Amino acid sequence: MKVALVHDWLTGMRGGEKVLEVFCELFPKADIFTLIHAPGSVSKLIEDRIIRTSFLQKIPSIQKNYRYSLPLMPRAIESFDLSGYDLVISTSHCVAKGAVPGPNAKHVCYCFTPMRYIWDQFDSYFGPERAGWAVRTAINALRSSLQKWDRASSSRVHHFLADSNYVAKRIKSFYNRDAEVIYPHADTEFYTTGPSPLKEDFYLIVSALAPYKKLELAVQAFNNLGKRLKIIGSGPSLASLKAKASPNIEFLGWRSNEEIRNHYRACRALIFPGTEDFGIVPLEAMACGKPVIAFGEGGALETVQENISGVFFKESSSKSLAQAIQSFEKISWDPSKIRGHAEAFSRKNFVASLKSFFDKILSA
Structure with a gap:
């Protein structure tokens, strides 16, 4: 059986690429098709595969500016010739699920989310405070046609998998398709409590x-509380967040996995203020025995066990987050129970669930 793995783009090792790694292990002879590939940006397991890119790869500086090619992405993903493959597996948060399988092939999409920026989170990406007038005007003009393509191309998928019940509901809402939920994994073998418990006075x-991460809520809350907050990460909101932050908030940039x-x-x-489709980071923190203070919406409701591995704040506001932090500090936390909860999301369990699913559909 010839297998094709279709991934939106390969420009770094994030949660989606860690899922792709598992598919590479399950189907060791599969070829990879992706819009754009920055060589050396992903793991050896992925890099060692045959990786076929689209015509977008030829655009100068595309590896840094690929997001601006969104209007071309549907055509680019449809340009791949998958006619020689028996099974197509797309891992999609943008356009990968729109790949065109051969007439006798099965197409399974592991959907991280329908495209946020053309559906329910449009303003988080392209609102007046997020994008200039020219960009907003262009995207508004294209939004309707992108939505039509996104909905129509969902018919090319025979089986949808979702990474959370939250995403499954969005797939139903936007595509009118049912999805089976298989939670992705956290690296619970790497992220552990360590030889001895550590606790310093910072969040x-x-x-x-x-923008959609809602980090400004955390900055405002910690400005008001005066407590220490360390932020690991980089991205387009860095300058605006730094401008708003008090001295008790440190920006550390991206760090190695060991440092994280x-x-x-x-x-x-861990502070988790946004609405995420699933969220690997809270599970990594919990695997290290540390609780999570999360906004009570989205995938966090499926990974954080209230008053066992974390607490929720109910309103998307700095005041609500600050109140949750104050409530959190009154609770006694058990690192072993927190760790035990995270272990349910191990790689072993993820692989077993995927194997069971593919055994079922391929034998049908």
Whole structure:
């Protein structure tokens, strides 16, 4: 059986690429098709595959500016010739699920999310405070046609998998398709409590610094509380967040996995202020025995166990977050129970769930 793996783009090792790694292990002879590939940006397991890119790869500086090519992405993903493959697996948060399978092939999409920026989170990316007039005007003109393509191309998928019940509901809402939920994994073998418990007097954020992450809520809350906050990450919101932050807030940039693990182990808790489709970072922190203070919406409701591995704040406001932090500090936390909860999301369990799913559909 010939297998094709279709991924939106390969420009770094994030949660989506860690899922792709698992598919590479399950289907060791599969070829990879992706819009853009920055060589050396992903793991050896992925880099060692045959990687076929689209015509977008030829555009100068595309590896840094690929997001501006959004209007061309549907055509680019459709340009791949997948006619010789029996099974197509797309791992999609943008256009990968729009790949065209051969007439006798099965197409399974592991959907991280329908495209946020053309559906329900449009203003988070292209609102007046996020983008200039020219960009907003152009995207508004294209939004309707992108939505039509996104909905129509969902019919090319025979089986949808979703990374959370939250995403499954969005798939139903936008595509009118049912999805089976298989939670992705956290690296619970790497992220551990360590040889001895650590606790320093700071809170932690590990995140891309992007508008939809709602990090400004955390900055405002910690400005008001005066407590220490360390932020690991980089992205387009860095300058505006720094401009608003008090001296008790440190911006550390991206750090190595080992440094991130050390910060998880040492912090009081992880702050998770946005609405995420799933969210690997809270599970990494919990695997290190540290609780999470999360906004009570989206995938966090499926990964954080209230008063066991974390607490929720109910309103998307700095005041609500500050109140949750104050409530959190009155609770006694058990690192072993927090760690035990995270272990349910191990790589072993993820692989077993995927194997069971593919055994079922391929034998049908």
